Amino acid sequence: MAVRLTRAEQVERNRELVLDAARRVFLDQGYVGARLEAIAEEAGFSKGVVYSQFAGKADLFLALLERRIAERAELNARVAAEHAGIEGLRALLVANTRREAEDGWARLLIEFRVAAARAPEVNARYAALHTRTLERFSEAIAAILARGGLVPVHPAPVLAGLVMTLASGRVLEIAAGTTPVDVEVVVDLLSRLVEPA
Structure with a gap:
């Protein structure tokens, strides 16, 4: 006998199906190239179902980003718990x-960031999420260094921002087909x- 979902469970299930479909479409077609119609079709819904869950493409992407931030923070916390000092920083x-090389998300995020910069409300929402990312990443860095008896010369959020800036630059260098800075150079x-x- 099939178990019938409550209305709230159905809404949540549909939201997850739309988010999963959106991730696939965004990664395949890019942020600018992705269309809500394609996302709805990939999820097996009408565009109306997508709009019942999200205000538009940017809102959908930001929901995916929130999920990604939580996943990355959890993975980084695990690395931080298992490693210490400079070797721990290298492991992180x-x-x-x-992760950046495996799924193409970093390149997609750069594309979104450029588009969001032209839309003040979207950019403000992105900036709030990015601040959360920096906070969590700097916590992981600080924990790794502290366990190794080290502290950053500059505040941990500055160090985290530097790492993220270098990571974005690496992604762009790879996209251009040029030689990116090696991770070992960054660690050094x-x-x-x-x-x-």
């Missing part, structure tokens, strides 16, 4: 670089920005 950077540079506690 390698794990993040591997960052190791010069820490000192004993």
Whole structure:
């Protein structure tokens, strides 16, 4: 006998199906190229169902970004719990670089960031989420360094911002087909920005 979902469960299930479909379509077609019609079709719904869950394409992308931030923070916290010091920082950077290379999300996020910069309300929502990302990433960095008896020369959020800036640059260099800065070079540079506690 099939179990009947409550209205709230059905709404949540539909939301998850739309989010999963949106992720696939965005990664395949890019942010600018993705259309809500294609996302609805991929999810097996009408466009009306998508609009019943999300205000538009930017709202849908930002919901995906929120999910991604939570997933990344959880993975980074695991790395931080298992590693310490400069070697821990290396492990964190390698794990993040591997994730960026695996799924194409980093390149998609850069595309979204450029589009969002032209829409003040969307950009403000993105900036709030990015601030959360920086906070969580800086917490992971600070924990790794502290467990190794180190502190950053600059505040951990500055170090986290530098890492993220370098990561975005790496993604763009790879997209252009040029040689990106190697992770070991980044680790070497960052190791010069820490000192004993």
